[in-house]
Amino acid sequence: MYVLDNSKLNNKLRVSTMVKALLLTLCLTSSYAFAADKIGLGVPATEAQITAWDIDIRPDGKGLPLGSGSALDGEGAYVQKCASCHGDFAEGVGRYPALAGGLDSLASQHPVKTVGSYWPYASTVFDYVRRAMPYGHAQSLTNDEVYGITAYILYSSYIIEDDFVLDQNTLPEVEMPNKDGFISDTRPDTPPKTVCMSNCFAKAPVVVGKAKQIDVTPDEEPSAEGSVVVAEASSQKGEAVFAGQCMACHAVAQGENKFGPSLHNIVGQKVASVAGFGNYSAAIKLSDALWTEDNLKQFLSDPQEFMPGTTMPYGGLQDASELESLIAYLKKNTADK
């Protein structure tokens, strides 16, 4: 489930609506003129000023200006004004955000949230581009350009065809792939009047691990053993990776189970079969695979992906060469000891 923090959005909407209401009231009643006269501050906002400032667009299209454009119309302006940061095909350049791609990645361990994969409404694309882009020259685009560029971005994610013309009527009809991926946050904006201070849980929360127990809190004095490992590690990459990423929870000595099982002889061994280790998850116990090098690689690069439900609290090792040397170390350890 992807929760859009609706309360924040709503608050923003509410504030801007309040400001608008206030401005209108000030313009329409004599109190403003009175205050301005008295204090000698400000001038009434003109109709044109209010219109220029009032550019928000709702998901149903309310607020969209006149104008139109297709991806074919918008491509030129996009390439000229956006591609330097967002890439020719909206794939992103360097650390600037990609605007396309990531479709079907949201439920994976590595969701890629782009306009195409994540945003629920096409109207937001138009609103955001018109309001805030190009970076550094916000609000310099004509409405036709914004329609064309919005179309180009949507086309880059295969949401519309390249000749589909966006305008006031067609844009609200575009369905974004993730339109059903958001839920309304129905919790009240203000907390309930009585605040719970004791016995607040129907079922007491269970602590499954402590930093001290899994030995991730460094000792005040590094132990002699620790510094030896670090010194040797500079010559042996795999051992260094193990020391940095695994040793908090695993040992390689036979029978030495820590928060995680001993990895002695792990290569080739049956999954979840380390003697004396009583902390296996239900998920890993169900597996009847072997720890082949290939399975180890997949598991260590993304534990949850390979073994959904495993309780190994490790995010995954992405660096292929580190992974390679780590396996070599575990293998050497398998042969040696």
Ligand code: HEC
């Ligand atoms: C100089 C670099 C630069 C240029 C040129 C530029 N952008 Fe951006 N764009 C950014 C940066 C930086 C962000 C992130 C802003 C933020 O998160 O506050 C961004 C964010 C966006 C987003 C929101 C992405 C997201 O997922 O949150 C959209 C849409 C976008 N730009 C469209 C455009 C369009 C269309 C143009 C051309 C009219 C353009 N940008 C030109 C730098 C640029």
Ligand code: HEC
């Ligand atoms: C924060 C603690 C922690 C870290 C860090 C960690 N592990 Fe684990 N590891 C565990 C736990 C707990 C399990 C048992 C998982 C389960 O039961 O689902 C486990 C299981 C394993 C298994 C399966 C063992 C078996 O008996 O089937 C292997 C292999 C493994 N870890 C290797 C590694 C390697 C290599 C690293 C370093 C890249 C690493 N782990 C990092 C805690 C950790």
